[in-house]
Amino acid sequence: MKDDKYAPHNEDGSDEDLNALRERIDDLDHRIMALISERAECASTVARVKLAESPEAIFYRPEREAQVLKRIMALNPGPLANEEMARLFREIMSACLALEKPLRVAYLGPEGTFTQQAALKHFGDSAICTPLPAIDEVFREVEAGAVNYGVVPVENSTEGIVNHTLDSFMDSSLRICGEVVLRIHHHLLVGENTRRDKVSRIYSHSQSLAQCRKWLDAHYPHAERVAVSSNAEAARRVKSEWHTAAIAGDMAARLYALERLDEKIEDQPDNATRFLIIGNHDVPPSGEDRTSLVAAMRNQPGALHDLIEPFQRHEIDMTRLETRPSRHGAWNYVFFIDFRGHLEDPRVRAALDEVHQRASDVRLLGSYPMGVL
Secondary structure (H helix, E strand, O other), X not given: OOOHHHOOOOOOOOHHHHHHHHHHHHHHHHHHHHHXXXXXXXXXXXXXXXXXXXXXXXXXXXXXXXXXXHHHHHHOOOOOOHHHHHHHHHHHHHHHHHHHOOOEEEEEOOOOOHHHHHHHHHHOOOOEEEXXXXXXXXHHHHHHOOOOEEEEEEEEOOOEEOXXXXXHHOOOOOEEEEXXXXXXXXXXXXXXXXXXXXXXXXXXXXXXXXXXXXXXXXXXXXXXXEEEOXXXXXXXXXXXXXXXXXXXXXXXXXXXXXXXXEOOOOOOOXXXXXXXXXXXXXXXXXXXXXXEXXXXXXXXXXXXHHHHHHHHHXXXXXXXXXXXXXXXXXXXXXXXXXXXXXXXXXHHHHHHHHHXXXXXXXXXXXXXXXXXX
């Protein structure tokens, strides 16, 4: 039932109507602020209870946050879209978590990369995010305890797997604690010294150049394409150079105040990149999880069939299988496998018991919530 206090007074959209609506918005803002403050107080109480139980308490619970966001999206009445509503709650949870203990997160930098965008999407703006120049350095910082978590790219829907990330897991004891899937939109960016008809060189990361290959062939076939360490580095270069452009995303465009000559130039409109959250602890089930492992097989006929057959028989949905050269002997390979389900699921345990019997070595990389946002 509508509150008469806020009902419009005139049918012609007069100032009285606007004033009444503004009063209603002010009242709603006050109530929202009170509820957020109450939630923050509750989060602070949770922190005190956890610390009383253990000085080494884990404050960030990926499975709990995934459950909250999924519930918010299921209950959302509109008119805001589900993802927009979940993003608002993501920031509320991020701010409340910072009251308990601010998260320190390392990501593949520099500033302005898609990996930074993924880190903010997953942890919110209240996390303390630090850029690092290489994937293996992100792994080292998390292993050393200098940061709580790391964010690294693992696969792109157009260009495939990021080998450096897979290889880093082969020498690491870290666990996968979560994932982020980010829609990737590339823009052609220039500084104030460059005109559209004068672009003779285009900088970007090699993967981004590959993801925009057809568009570049059609629009800038004679421009030199130069691969650099990141899209953000490409944007930094063209900020002060003449007759150059960069392929990068929204964050880099804002960071370096560049003009967009063309937007969304990626060849595949559904272009997306998956990022992994790496940490030092296991994650309990969230209800919709993914598990990753790496397995080494003996070099014999039918080895791959022996590895994947238990998953098929136990009706486990395998979502990715990648092969990488082993570091223990020429022409030996290891297999990286992703599948739906959690290590605590009975069917998963049964399948993995058989895999352990058939493989020469199996290392579980972790079970974690599937990406919500």
